[in-house]
Amino acid sequence: MSGNLEVGEKMARNYEMVIGLEVHAELKTETKIFCGCSTKFGAEPNTQCCPVCMGMPGTLPVLNGKVVDYAVKAGLATNCTITTHSKQDRKNYFYPDLPKAYQISQYDLPLCEHGYIDISTGEGEKRIGITRIHIEEDAGKLVHHEKYGTMIDCNRCGVPLIEIVSEPDMRSAEEAVAYLEKLRAVIMYTGVADCRMQEGGFRCDVNLSVREKGAETFGTRTEMKNLNSFAFIAKAIDYEFKRQCETLENGGEIIQETRRFDPDTGKTYSMRVKEDANDYRYFPDPDLPYIDIPAEKLENLRGEIPVLPDERRRIYEEKYGIDRKTGGLITGDREVADFFEETASRTKYPKTAANLLTGEIFRLFSGEEREIRISGESLAAIADMAGDSYINSSTAKRLVREVWENGGDPMQIVRENDLAQINDEAVIRDKVLAALKERPKILEDYKKGKTSAAGALTGAVMGLTKNKANPEIVNRVVKEVLEG
């Protein structure tokens, strides 16, 4: 990287990136795709495998029907057409983590095709096409050991995956991340996958090319494999975009290859050049019959799809007047949306509840795990008190934190700790005058035209009232007093 700013600006003006994403999501079936072994994460190496998933000679795969059901649900939730007569194919290649030396996947008849999801970014709404969703088996894991060398853990062998291939419809890291967030949410809504990124339950390969703006054909693309955090994905995309632009600007050529993103340096590195010789020799797996999905079964599965994020967001907007951004945040996670709906059904002020949820509770989530440690009833009670001006907004936030940390009944906490909002103007006026008496300089500053002095006085008043004063009334009275 030259880091040349001029080149950088020129790039941004002249080039655009074209991104297609391949996502592997692990289905949460109890057992593996072709045998009865457990899929549970985190077991001791090679304790969840058998002759079948280890590909021992003579063993045969038998498809777990749940895998098909789950994949079809993912397809239905992403507006795909379901292939009612599909097959499984062998993808042949040698690697030590692949015991049969072929992966059972789907080639020309994937279970789901021609879907889409809608995303929204700063640029507005956009529809991203989904080319296909197919089922396949996961490979094992190579463990590199200082003393013993490379070892194989077969626990992952045969864990069912869906691969979701997007159209090359994304033009920025922001769009790519928005797509991934939305896709993850939709899949989690259907309940077919946990999408735990840290455990590799939701991994992403990024295909990226650049082209001059307005060009019709795509440039040569590179592939970045197995990115497992949205932040890394965004960084990898931005770096790779710059790298490709610079290469082209400097008269170079993009090589079709697989690149590895290093989170420590924020750069991507060439792993291997994808030669034409990399021929997977796909052919229909003769051990497995066609997968037929009867119409009745398809309808049953359709009936099991819950109300999805976009629809919920629309309902929130219509019913509660919740803006799209807040609605988008709430519906990003099914548990959160369910929690919100429960809360909303119990409060007179769903919008206040929504703001407390996205403003305060989202801050309390730690990492990926979105465990909600407050009941819908409690949040509804807090929203009611705030909406009725019985407590002010900062008390409401404080209450959320208090109940989250220590539990308890919000109403009781307010009563016991005397947290009710002071709405009496006379009382507030007294406090304002008292504060001004303590800090006369505020008035001098204000008279000199320093408007921030008003803020200082408000702060002082809130301090004197232990944050309980109604901020609107305080603001008004402060202004009146200072204007004198």
Add this chain to the structure above:
Amino acid sequence: MRELTKYSIEELSRLISRKEVSAAEVTQGYLDKIREKDGLIGAYITVTEEAALKKAAQVDRKIAAGEELSPLAGIPGGIKDNMCTNGVKTTCASKMLENFVPCYTSTAVERLEKMDYVMLGKVNMDEFAMGSSTENSAFKITRNPAAPDCVPGGSSGGSAAAVAAEEAAFTLGSDTGGSIRQPAAFCGVVGMKPTYGAVSRYGLVAFASSLDQIGPVTKNVTDNAIVLNAISAHDGLDATSIPGDRPDYTADIGKDVAGMRVGLPTEFFGEGISPEVKDAVMAAAKAYESLGCEIVELSLPSLDYALSAYYVISSAEASSNLARFDGIRYGYRSEKGATLDEVYRYSRTEGFGPEVQRRIMLGTFALSSGYYDAYYKKALQVRTLIMEEYRKSFETCQFILSPVAPTAAYRIGEKTENPIEMYMGDIYSVPVNIAGLPALSLPCGRTEDGRPIGMQLIGKPLSEGLLYRAGYAYEREFGGR
């Protein structure tokens, strides 16, 4: 009393259950026979003498306790060495798996075990079942008991030779393109290639998954049906296993065949067939006529393409099925490899014999991008044609009568230098696998110098019972090894 190894399964079973002989005596009789003859014949790769005697003693205890016995209780059998047997080496006659001991048992063998058969050992074969003479075994040559300077056929040469030499009351073989029927014909015994999906393939080390089928090799037709009764059943471990119950395959044995129509496909008697084989099979047709059958001439024009289609499909599937033998987890591993690629390359080059390597390369080529449509896809189209032709044939006849192979057993070494000539010998047997049909191979005469000649009766899917009925009708009137 005759020598115990001369008895049929039916007879042995009666003797054992009436306590006229003990299971231990029967097993010892066969073990003695193996000791006496196998030095010359070379049917066995592994003889499990100790386990066999232990099992026989266990059966004798059951008899003493008055427990009910299965038709195979105490009957000694041999298993082709490509069927996994828990705790017993399963080599596929390959250096690659020379020391491979599985920790699971193939379904077919497990079913035999449940019926208290006695396993004598594992029998020789062409490496990974690729070949027609058992000369491709990495370990030894098997000789034809009827003509010891000749091959026993293949790939289940050990299975057929063991039964012919009375070194087993029965054996299991596997048939991908004739590998049960042709050695049965060469050695003068009875072999059945069941309908695809009739017998579970679980635990059978795969050669060509869409063609492989396990079947019995026996002294006579009735024995064959008894063994098929034991091994044929739906198996949840094999997704290509036909669902539902199986009929009693012995049920129609003994019924007459008068009024049946027997199809004779003209293409099976054309160029390339030896006059002796042709005459013997034609004589069998006459024999059926004398039993009241009507002979109808048939045409199966796609036969011309069957062999090519077979070698494309079977090699393509084999190239993928055998990819797992990479020297990483089990099996042969070359000392030479320094990098991962070298471990793969040297292990596979040193571990596989030339015929296996030839087929892997052939199959890899046929599946390669740019060639897939011209070879694999085309072969699948031929497969559809052949199936359709057979289906039509069975509208005009109950079963088809044809030679198994163009010649009787040939001399050891005669065809090893010319693989194509060896492949040509499969021409009459492969269409049956391509169409997934059952076919029974049984003796129908001998050459002037005494080499056995076999014929095959081909039926529509799941018509094994009818084939046994027709085979038995011939055997009773004209047979005799």
